[in-house]
Amino acid sequence: MIDIKFLRENPEAVRASQHARGEDDAIVDEVLAADDARRSAIAAFEARRAEQKAASKQLGPVMGRLTKARKGGGDAAQIAELEAQAEALKAQGATMADDVKALDAQAGAAQEHLDTLVRRIGNIIEPGVPSGGEDDYVVIDTVGELPQFDFEPKDHLEIGESLGAIDMGRGAKVAGSRFYFLTGAGARLELGLLNMGLQLAIENGFTPAITPTLVLPQTMAGAGFLDQHADEVYRLEADDLYLTGTSEVALAGYHADEIIDLSDGPLRYAGWSTCYRREAGSYGKDTRGIIRVHQFNKLEMFVYCDPATATAEHEKLLGFEREMLTRCELPFRVIDTAAGDLGGPAARKFDCEAWVPTQGRYRELTSTSNCTTFQARRLGTRYKDGDGKTQVAATLNGTLATTRWLVAILENHQQADGSVRVPAALQPYVGLEVLTP
Known part of the structure; x- marks a missing residue:
């Protein structure tokens, strides 16, 4: 707050x-x-x-x-x-x-x-954040050339099914709509992507973390996920626990009610978790494939720092996201998200959106948010400043990889024979150069 x-x-x-x-x-x-x-x-x-x-x-x-x-x-x-x-x-x-x-x-x-x-007041937006809603973002950079095909490109689901990589039918049979199986090359591609992101995080001083995906109400509320978007969250009433939609929630609660040591700089974590979202209100949207699903895997960066360094830290997180997208050889753009689309905890948010050829538009793959002291104040996370005075810490988060990335990778790197070229940087983590039907 x-x-x-x-x-x-x-x-x-x-x-x-x-x-x-x-x-x-x-x-x-x-x-x-x-x-x-x-x-x-x-x-x-x-x-x-x-x-x-x-x-x-x-x-x-x-x-x-x-x-x-x-x-x-x-x-x-x-x-x-x-x-x-x-x-x-x-x-x-x-x-x-x-x-x-x-x-x-x-x-x-x-x-x-x-x-x-x-608690009804969202974080105070930073200067320069565009006003307005979901469609009022500002494009601040566009990277890469859009792919040119000499054949009719297929969408990610048709490609995934032909590769034996995505199985929506059996996912629905087992769990209902918006669930799926990743099998064979699909599972290898996702695990390779997440591991490449984890290696990048480790190289840049992040501590890997496998986080709980069930949290207490005070943790979910403290992270700011029960204010305006509670209808997106799964709740286990019998146990009074919530399923998290991102490891950001668990990592925000990791140092709750603590005075942390920032004397050597920010504390950086890379949280790997399965994520759950109800997708309430999205009836009829993105019903085909794995763009909008109830369960997915994600590698999330999370940082605690001195509020004075939060803006610079935010730029670093965006830089790591851009590097991952570049390694995956994906054309993308970076947008400055409008105030009405920030969510309560964020004071500023940058999204990276990759090109999806069969949709003819960019789709969000990453977000990075500067939450300033909003979450830490709720959760009681503090630090000692240079004068020994106790202050509220700042928190930031950013996505390094998610299941949705497979959509852009499959579509942008598809070939005329139905195969998919694995980006060079990703090949050592997947163990394949080409995914073949």
């Missing part, structure tokens, strides 16, 4: 961010009002608690004098007066204790209301 102090001091910046996202900016005034109510509730609680402590201090000396009078044979009038004072102070203390308890509950409720409202 965003920093309430930032919102308090820069409400217009938050309103502008909400407006750019196409979301209601009236929430800013609601949050400010809730923040005022919370601070008033806390002030009332602390004032009454101070009065309670003062009253408690008064009771001690009275009880001391009463005990002394009783032991020392004080007269009845003196003892009676001290007893009356003690009873009055005890009654006052009991009333104050009830008041303090009630005011504490009010402050807690005010804090909970404020937290609920703040």
Whole structure:
């Protein structure tokens, strides 16, 4: 979530961010009002608690004098007066204790209301992010030549079926629509792609991680995946666990409630996991093949760093994604995603989209997002700055390879005889130069 102090001091910046996202900016005034109510509730609680402590201090000396009078044979009038004072102070203390308890509950409720409202606000977008929705991106680079075929190109599913690499029919028979089997060359191609990405990550200082794909609600919410897109997430009600749609979720929770050491630079992880997405609302979209499916494999980069270095780190992640696409000899473009298509945690996101010949358009293969302190603030991940002061860390993520890449590889490298050329850089990981029917 965003920093309430930032919102308090820069409400217009938050309103502008909400407006750019196409979301209601009236929430800013609601949050400010809730923040005022919370601070008033806390002030009332602390004032009454101070009065309670003062009253408690008064009771001690009275009880001391009463005990002394009783032991020392004080007269009845003196003892009676001290007893009356003690009873009055005890009654006052009991009333104050009830008041303090009630005011504490009010402050807690005010804090909970404020937290609920703040979680409705997406991350503050970075300067230069395009305003608008899904179609309002800006193309910042186009790389590679589009393939030219002297034959009628086939789509990835027809190629995959002829290679014995993709089996949608049996996937549907076993698990339902949008499921599939990768077999033979298909399985080898995916594993080779993921391993090539992992090797690139290791060479650049990433720690490999095989992550859980089931997480607790607080982890899923902390990563920002239950705010606006909860309908995309699979939930196991009997166990109150969620299936993750990316290893980003588990890696975001990896250092939850910790103070991490960034003195030697960012902590970088490469998470390999199976991912699950309900694809709610996508009825009729990309129903053919493996472009939009419920289950896939992905290698995800995840970084913890000093917020001051997050923008530079974001460029590095984009560079690794570009290198992977270049190694796969795919024509692609890089887009600066518009604010309304960022998702709540991201302050900026770059997508790399590869050319899909039979669709005549570019399709997303990678995303890399700078989430600044949004996730780490929710999850309590902090670090010590150069002055030894505890600060909230920044987090970033980026895709190095997914199952969807097979679509672009099969289509762009298909040959007239139905075979598919394996890109040279990928051949050592696949163990084949050509995939043949």
